[in-house]
Amino acid sequence: MTEAIAVHAPAAHADWPLRPWALAVLLGVAGLAVHLLSDWNAADMPPWRAALAAAFVFGPLALAFTVERIRWQEPLVFAGLVALVMAGIAWRVTSAGDRYADEPFWVAAGLVAITLALPLFQAGFHRLRWRTAYDQTHFHVWTDAISGAGALAFTGVSWLLAVLLAALFSAIDIDVVENVVDEAWFGWIFSGAAFGAALGVLRNQLKIIGTLQSVVMLVFSIIAVPLAAALAIFLLAVLASGIAVLWNATESPTPLLLSVAVAVAGFVLVNAVIRNADHEVSANRVLRWAALVLALAIFPLALLAAVSTGTRVAEYGLSPERLWGIVAVAVAVAYGMAYFIAPIRGRLTGWMDRVRTANMHLAVATCGLAFVLALPLFDFGAISARNQIARLESGRVAVDDFDFDALRWEFGEAGREGLARLAKGSDAEVAELAAGALAQEARTYRDVERGTERNERLANLRMQFEDETLRRHVENHVRASPWRCDNPCVALDAGAGDNGRRRVALVEDGRIAWEEFDLAGPADQPAVTAAREAAIRAEFDAPNQRAGSQVEIREWTGRRVYIDGQPAGDPFE
Structure with a gap:
């Protein structure tokens, strides 16, 4: 096993006694630079600071994983790229403000791109192109993961020792160590130096790490057997139950998450069995058949995720998150299809080698796709906003079911521009709801409520006044507040307050919530602070309120609410 790994070790790699010291200094200085460039106390970091901080995080890390004593020019160029x-992505994210809705996904796409590019560069893809040896690429994928995880664990242990030493010196009234450890600059330098030193030691032991890689793949290949058996039973059960059971499963997002997770696990375990070449694959027939079953099962699982995603898009339309989900599912389907076709093309002959070839091609394609998506070429918020508005205008979604708040808060500037157009449209109801959503200063509820649930709440509402403007304000407030009127509720007009706004008592379950409405403004929900809402909902002895209860405001030395002749709540005057 050790000899096989030695063949996969990169030819340019050699032990470098100064590597731990060099990487400790490199990443320690990078940590200090990040500390000096970052202003963590500021509400918004200037884009130039964020860009330089990202450059000093990811550039030195890339150099640490790739530099060799006799080969440093190309790694330096790669680290610079x-x-x-990452500096460009950081600049774009911090300068985006609220114009976009999917900034975290840009960062994720950049990380995926550089993570895939790293082993490809280490294997020499930039020079060899498609002649790059698969075993070299696969070797670097595993050794990078193992050495990175090991260096991270060493950094954590180092911090534990530093904290213990600081506490030990503090016990004898020597606080200088604890004071230094508490400094932000020390944390960045110490973390970078510890990670670099550990990474340097581990990178000098790639042959040993390669042996550990074989052990890890052996353990994973054993796990492949029960997973393959379980997936075979699952697929047979689906075939026996009919396609309807599969279609019903796509109504919930849970199958999407489960199928993607199992597909990823299957991908890892298949590659743990097929290794770098046919001569490394175990002769155990059970393991070979388990790998074949997993390879064939990835595609149906990815297809289930695709159908689930398509079902949700058809029902709810596009959103930035769903568009990124479509991209992820498309990559999963591509891998699944390649793994499914590989055994069929040659009638099981040489299928493992075709899977390895597919891995190389798909890794390059995924790297390129992630890089393109990280660039400012597509605005998923604008695409989603156009789709949602088109669904509304075409009648595919009813006005009561349309989530105007999502356009205000989840689609960036494109969503707000779409709301502004709807607010100026000819449809009075749509215009009023769009204007109300556009005027919101904070979103109080994020989940999308089904139209039937909203209609049930509105049916519970009884307004005991005739002012049409006020009725419209109260109705829109209840429509936009999913916590209101789950049970029969009554709205009472308490007249104008000192600030000129109309006061309304919303009575539900014997409890009173006071709201104020500016009838001259848009019919949006009033601003209610969390403290006031908590006070409104405070527990007290409340009368039993039914659907037909008589709810009224009575005169006394002051005024208060009565339910069936019983006082409810505290007097408000």
Whole structure:
């Protein structure tokens, strides 16, 4: 096993006694630079600071994983490109403000791109192109993961020792160590130096790590057997139950998450069995058949995720998150299809080698796709906003079911521009709801409520006044507040307050919530602070309120609410 791994070790790699010291200094200085460039106390970091901080995080890390004593020019260029890409993404994210809705996904796409590019570069893809040896790429994928995880664990242990030493010195009234450890600059330098030193030691032991890689893949290949058996039973059960059971499963997002997770696990375990070449694959027939079953099962699982995603898009339309989900599912389907076709093309002959070839091609394609998506070429918020508005205008979604708040808060500037157009449209109801959503200063509820549930709440509402403007304000407030009127509720007009706004008592379950409405403004929900809402909902002895209860405001030395002749709540005057 050790000899096989030695063949996969990169030819340019050699032990470098100064590597731990060099990487400790490199990443320690990078940590200090990040500390000096970052202003963590500021509400918004200036884009130039964020860009330089990202460059000093990812550029030195890329150099640490790739530099060799006799080969440093190309790694330096590669690290510079990585720093440039991540700096550009950081600049774009911090300068985006609220104009976009999917900034975290840009960062995720950049990380995926550089993570895939790293082993490809280490294997020499930039020079060899498609002649790059698969075993070299696969070797670097595993050794990078193992050495990175090991260096991270060493950094954590180092911090534990530093904290213990600081506490030990503090016990004898020597606080200088604890004071230094508490400094932000020390944390960045110490973390970078510890990670670099550990990474340098581990990178000098790639042959040993390669042996550990074989052990890990052996353990994973054993796990492949029960997973393959379980998936075979699952697929047979689906075939026996009919396609309807599969279609019903796509109504919930849970199958999407489960199928993607199992597909990823299957991908990892298949590659743990097929290794770098046919001569490394175990002769155990059970393991070989388990790998074949998993390879064939990835595609149906990815297809289930695709159908689930398509079902939700058809029902709710596009959103930035769903568009990114479509991209992820498309990649999963591509891998699944490649793994499914590989055994069929040659009638099981040489299918493992075709899977390895597919891995190389798909890794390059995924890297390129992630890089393109990280660039400012597509605005998923604008695409989603156009789709949602088109669904509304075409009648595919009813006005009561349309989530105007989502356009205000989840689609960036494109969503707000779409709301502004709807607010100026000819449809009075749509215009009023769009204007109300556009005027919101804070979103109080994020989940999308089904139209039937909203209609049930509105049916519970009884307004005991005739003012049409006020009725419209109260109705829109209840429509936009999913916590209102789950049970029979009554709205009472308490007249104008000192600030000129109309006061309304919303009575539900014997409890009173006071709201104020500016009838001259848009019919949006009033601003209610969390403290006031908590006070409104405070527990007290409340009368039993039914659907037909008589709810009224009575005169006394002051005024208060009565339910069936019983006082409810505290007097408000």
